[in-house]
Amino acid sequence: MTSTLTDTAPRPIAREASEGADWRGSAAGYLFLTPWLLGFFGLTLGPALISLYLSFTDFDLLGTPKWIGAANYVRIATNDPKFVAAMHVTFLYVVLAVPLKLAFALLVAVVLNKGIRGLPLYRALFYLPSLIGASVAIAVLWRQLFAGDGLLNQFLGVFGITGPSWISDPDYSLYTLVALSIWQFGSPMIIFLAGLRQIPRDVYEAAEIDGASRRQQFWRITLPLLTPVVFFNAVVQTIEAFKAFTPAFIISGGSGGPIDSTLFYTLYLYQEAFAYFRMGYASALAWILVVIIAAFTALAFLSSRYWVHYDG
Template sequence: MSSISELRRLRGSQRDTRQQNKAALFFLLPWFVGLFGITLGPMLASLYLSFTKYNLLQPPQFSGLDNWTRMLHDDRLHKSLEVTFTYVLVSVPLQLALALGLALLLDKGVRGLAFYRSVFYLPSLIGGSVAIAVLWRTVFGTDGLVNKALALVGIHGQGWVSEPGTALSTLIVLNVWTFGSPMVIFLAGLRQIPASLYEAASVDGAGRWRQFRNITLPLLTPIIFFNLVLQIIHAFQTFTQAFVVSGGTGGPADSTLFYSLYLYQRGFGQFDMGYASALAWLLLLIVGVFTAVNFWASKYWVFYDD
């Protein structure tokens, strides 16, 4: 009798497990639909189109590696890579440095911390919007606020967004200005460092700079690494600011021709979807390489509790 009752219990347990699995799959169904219908499906379609000649009006024609070999002789592509790499390598370190500096100041117990944190975080929410890009173009225009401020001290300004030598710099300043998101993350990381470490260092005679170098910076390296990876990926995908400031041309003289903007021009301006798909996958490879290098290098400068 005990064997029969044990068998019935096992069968009931298996039946309950199957019912739970079915319920779990039912609730996961929208996620699977989104994964295959919105993410993986379009990605695989884009990968196929990168090996075709396709202009949205006719069926795609398989062309092999033609789109990929065209990249070797595309001067505007090379220019867009130069502009994008310059933007990433200059704006991301400046943005993180400013975010860390302000996080250190706010971590000292400033009155109204919640207010300052909200104010500093606000640009990160709206920095990629069309409205801010239009405002930025106005501020740095010939009759903008920057030139009006310079005129007060007798300096005749220029059209910062209309000069090839300064147009990219204005977009770098815009990206640095959106430091709020990494600053909040830095601030959270600083709050996790035990105060006892600083007290022990003060007893040993360590000054603020030495405490920062030997305590704060090493313990904050995981947060720095996290922000670095996120902001590099975000910077490579920058599009709205350059599109609005340059009117969609990447000018003047292709000085703001970001990679994503050039991809948009080829895909939706010239309807060269096959080539645009190849450009999209090249961007994925570039971001993947940067991310992989960051993870590989992290073992030399990122320190964890263990």
């Protein structure tokens, strides 16, 4: 009996050794997380909080920020026609570019899912524009393509058609940027293709036995089972569309013209911050954009319960 009690008695030394090992393991984990933590607090959270403070100040990047309360937000809401123009252009761009881009990406993914020969090569080629599409070089190329004497009008001239100056005409300039966005369909296409590969083949075989056509299979099987992927792509691409900057900056020369037809919200924010040195006002614009993106994301999640099916 004495031996049993002795064997089951607590061993403080062993417990302390175990706790020391746990602490060393946790310390090693936090040590490996240090670069990320420094980046998050130093490059993300810290600047965001500073920007929030600056949004309530009058700051020109050179002097000391002067606290003015909500004056920047009041001006945005009541006396800034440029803000209204930028919002109009950005919302129109999002409404046009996101659905068209997703529809085209889904179409290409459905075609590639047929098991065609050389599929890895086609996937790489279709994904390539997404890797380089937002670069300055591609934006410059796009500008040359749609200029008054660009390649598109030269091609139309072969058939006796005189095309407009696509990027200088306010009736067409925004649509050239929409076309550039659709051309960058590779990323959502890859995600759609991965989702299509997860749909069991026996579901389609059962539908074929029941006499369902290809169109019926798409609308009754493919699309409902793919709604989680559609939801993910829609949220990501909407956020990216709201943040679009480089194409509008390069193609319009940074002015947002002609007649503010390509004045994206981010481009207007850039002008206020680095052209007019109204950093406090630009910070207020940035936080309004954060709120808009958050509202659209929350709305997407709230609506997903009615059309996104996770149970298959």
